[in-house]
Amino acid sequence: MTQLDCNVTNCMHNSNDCCCKAKIEVEGSSANEKCETCCGSYDKKGEGSYSNSMDRDPSKATEVNCKATNCMYNVGGYCDAEHIGINGSKASSSDQTECGSFRCR
Numbered sequence: 001m002t003q004l005d006c007n008v009t010n011c012m013h014n015s016n017d018c019c020c021k022a023k024i025e026v027e028g029s030s031a032n033e034k035c036e037t038c039c040g041s042y043d044k045k046g047e048g049s050y051s052n053s054m055d056r057d058p059s060k061a062t063e064v065n066c067k068a069t070n071c072m073y074n075v076g077g078y079c080d081a082e083h084i085g086i087n088g089s090k091a092s093s094s095d096q097t098e099c100g101s102f103r104c105r
């Protein structure tokens, strides 16, 4: 399973540079550069009334569904990279995040 580091500290699922979701979705179906991708699972910290009770303890091992089919690590809609990084230390919305490991085919 992909090892994921995430520095999006404004996301409610982030803890200790890890994601507390067991599965995330990277967006960017027409992306040719990393800046055209984003984490579609981002939820702004402290916003909304839903809970994150589905979250697990922070762990790097994360299942990554990925819509960025132009990425060399995308295999049938899943990320096949051993290790990826989601970037967006100042992000206040999903589209300000990016998959820093995107590599165009």
Ligand code: SF4
Pocket (backbone or CB within 6 Å): 006, 007, 008, 011, 012, 013, 014, 015, 018, 019, 020, 021, 024, 039, 040, 041, 042, 043, 086, 097
């Ligand atoms: S931005 Fe995405 S990968 Fe990072 S903590 Fe939030 S949901 Fe997880």
